[in-house]
Amino acid sequence: MSAFLELTGITKKYGDTVVVDDVSIAIEKGETVCLLGPSGAGKSTVLRCINMLERIDNGRIVLDGEELGWRLHRGAMRELSGREEARQRQEIGMVFQSFNLFAHLTVLENVIEAPVGVLKRKKAEAIAEAHELLQQVGLDHKADAYPAQLSGGQQQRVAIARALAMHPKLMLFDEPTSALDPELVSDVLDAIKQLATTGITMVIVTHEIGFAREVSDRFVFMEAGRVVETGPSARLSVEAAENERTRGFLSKVL
Amino acid sequence: MSVHETDPALARHVPQRHVGRAVVAVVLVIALLWFVQGLAFNQALDWPTIFQYFFDFNVLAGLGRTLLITAVSIVVAVVLGALLATMRLSANPVLRALAWVYVWFFRSVPLLVLLVLTFNLSLLWPTIEIGIPFGGPTFVSMSTQDLINPLVAAIVTFSLQQAAYTSEVLRASIQSVPVGQREAAAALGMTGTRTMMRVVFPQAFRVALPPIANDTINLLKSTSLVAFIAVPDLMYSVQQIYSSNFRIIPLLIVATLWYMVVVSILSIGQYFVERKLRNSPVRAARIAATDDLDGLTAGGPLDAKKETAA
Numbered sequence: 001m002s003a004f005l006e007l008t009g010i011t012k013k014y015g016d017t018v019v020v021d022d023v024s025i026a027i028e029k030g031e032t033v034c035l036l037g038p039s040g041a042g043k044s045t046v047l048r049c050i051n052m053l054e055r056i057d058n059g060r061i062v063l064d065g066e067e068l069g070w071r072l073h074r075g076a077m078r079e080l081s082g083r084e085e086a087r088q089r090q091e092i093g094m095v096f097q098s099f100n101l102f103a104h105l106t107v108l109e110n111v112i113e114a115p116v117g118v119l120k121r122k123k124a125e126a127i128a129e130a131h132e133l134l135q136q137v138g139l140d141h142k143a144d145a146y147p148a149q150l151s152g153g154q155q156q157r158v159a160i161a162r163a164l165a166m167h168p169k170l171m172l173f174d175e176p177t178s179a180l181d182p183e184l185v186s187d188v189l190d191a192i193k194q195l196a197t198t199g200i201t202m203v204i205v206t207h208e209i210g211f212a213r214e215v216s217d218r219f220v221f222m223e224a225g226r227v228v229e230t231g232p233s234a235r236l237s238v239e240a241a242e243n244e245r246t247r248g249f250l251s252k253v254l
Numbered sequence: 255m256s257v258h259e260t261d262p263a264l265a266r267h268v269p270q271r272h273v274g275r276a277v278v279a280v281v282l283v284i285a286l287l288w289f290v291q292g293l294a295f296n297q298a299l300d301w302p303t304i305f306q307y308f309f310d311f312n313v314l315a316g317l318g319r320t321l322l323i324t325a326v327s328i329v330v331a332v333v334l335g336a337l338l339a340t341m342r343l344s345a346n347p348v349l350r351a352l353a354w355v356y357v358w359f360f361r362s363v364p365l366l367v368l369l370v371l372t373f374n375l376s377l378l379w380p381t382i383e384i385g386i387p388f389g390g391p392t393f394v395s396m397s398t399q400d401l402i403n404p405l406v407a408a409i410v411t412f413s414l415q416q417a418a419y420t421s422e423v424l425r426a427s428i429q430s431v432p433v434g435q436r437e438a439a440a441a442l443g444m445t446g447t448r449t450m451m452r453v454v455f456p457q458a459f460r461v462a463l464p465p466i467a468n469d470t471i472n473l474l475k476s477t478s479l480v481a482f483i484a485v486p487d488l489m490y491s492v493q494q495i496y497s498s499n500f501r502i503i504p505l506l507i508v509a510t511l512w513y514m515v516v517v518s519i520l521s522i523g524q525y526f527v528e529r530k531l532r533n534s535p536v537r538a539a540r541i542a543a544t545d546d547l548d549g550l551t552a553g554g555p556l557d558a559k560k561e562t563a564a
């Protein structure tokens with residue numbers, strides 16, 4: 001039996017520094033998992049490895065039965081070409097801490113760029129769907145604005161709509177609210193909560209423990225590149241956490 | 255003495271007099287007027303001749319060639335420059351090195367030397383052949399002398415050298431596009447080529463446009479060097495005329511005025527392009543990103559995170 005997303009013993013080094021150290025995580029279809037841990041624990045790196053923005057030095061990542069980044073061919077694991085990697089990434093949506101909306105395109109153009117250019121969908125269809133997605137995140141009235149004309153919270157919600165427009169199997173969020181002013185955080189969190197109810201599989205790196213407890217099914221706590229504890233999100237409190245270091249972290253954050 | 259003269263609060267305020275400033279200005283204006291007057295009434299200037307030749311057919315034909323060489327060269331330079339810049343930034347060390355050597359060579363050789371060298375290329379390679387190298391069959395073979403007439407030599411020279419400079423401008427512009435833009439494109443499943451064409455280049459060109467406009471103006475004036483290889487451009491055309499009628503100064507003034515007219519038009523164009531870019535969303539985003547960086551060092555998101563942790 002294998003899970004929907006399965007990381008097996010992944011390791012990532014920068015030079016001699018091991019940043020992700022033998023991490024194994026299994027996530028079922030439709031699950032929402034939060035990745036927690038102190039700064040520098042390697043959480044972003046794990047997400048970037050899943051999305052192949054970083055190449056892993058060891059281990060395997062399998063999404064829905066398909067090995068990511070590599071292919072067994074004539075008795076050897078061969079690295080995928082850029083084109084094949086790009087195809088695999090189409091199925092993985094990613095939302096960055098710094099939004100990364102395309103600065104030269106309007107909100108609507110940001111959302112339809114990949115569906116039209118990569119998936120070759122009809123432009124009229126893509127536009128109609130983009131309006132729907134923007135409506136979902138409450139920003140259809142900003143369709144013709146440029147990213148620089150939006151607040152951080154609005155930009156992040158557009159980024160979510162842009163990722164969803166590719167109909168990904170899996171959504172990755174890297175601290176989606178940590179670059180936002182406090183009063184803008186809840187709009188983005190609400191958009192993600194709503195997404196959780198649609199049954200899409202999500203991995204969320206966050207420092208908002210209350211949100212993590214509410215939205216996610218399970219948590220994974222990392223420290224110094226290793227997984228320290230994983231468990232149901234209900235256990236995300238100083239009293240309920242099992243590992244001493246998780247408790248220490250939670251007592252500081254909560 | 256009244257109170258108005260003894261009480262600082264009530265006394266009249268007399269601003270400092272900038273006597274020196276006024277004197278310098280007056281002297282300079284007088285000097286300028288004197289110079290202009292001297293020019294206007296200088297017999298050697300010969301305004302009737304200037305008017306006579308300003309719209310002369312050969313002068314206008316020369317101006318046309320000047321514009322042609324400039325326009326073709328800048329277009330080729332931008333396309334070739336984009337290719338070179340991409341090579342410079344590629345992961346392939348051979349491509350990187352080739353692009354570096356190209357830029358190094360064309361920036362090292364003086365324009366005039368290069369121009370004469372290209373013009374005399376037939377001495378180095380009498381024929382130009384397209385075929386399989388190292389003794390394979392030849393498909394096309396042309397005499398270099400037929401192929402490289404002066405105008406072609408001029409266009410080739412200016413295109414190739416300008417490409418070296420433009421590639422450096424473009425390389426810096428490409429590097430100025432935040433890496434997050436490429437990562438976002440990659441995360442959406444865009445291939446490397448698509449990312450460059452749709453995300454990186456459009457943003458880089460906005461940054462590169464003002465320096466490229468500037469280079470175009472420079473290039474236009476540099477093309478007057480083609481007179482050395484007898485391309486009948488604006489400069490060479492007036493040279494031809496004054497070598498037969500000896501009205502050297504009036505004809506040089508004709509050329510000067512035409513260069514000034516074209517440069518003025520280009521400058522006005524550049525002004526509008528820059529004004530449009532200044533209000534562009536990309537620039538606004540770039541400024542906002544810089545603000546974020548400032549925020550990170552003082553009381554920004556990082557500090558906010560620490561506060562939650564405390």
Ligand SMILES: Nc1ncnc2c1ncn2[C@@H]1O[C@H](COP(=O)(O)OP(=O)(O)OP(=O)(O)O)[C@@H](O)[C@H]1O
Nearest residue numbers: 014017019037038039040041042043044045046175
């Ligand atoms: N390109 C890189 N080169 C070298 N070291 C890197 C690089 N990227 C990240 N690191 C290091 O890897 C470690 C883990 O980084 P990562 O960004 O994954 O941490 P994180 O858990 O996401 O932290 P944060 O909560 O601050 O975002 C850090 O110590 C960081 O300095």
Ligand SMILES: [Mg+2]
Nearest residue numbers: 043044045175
């Ligand atoms: Mg991180």
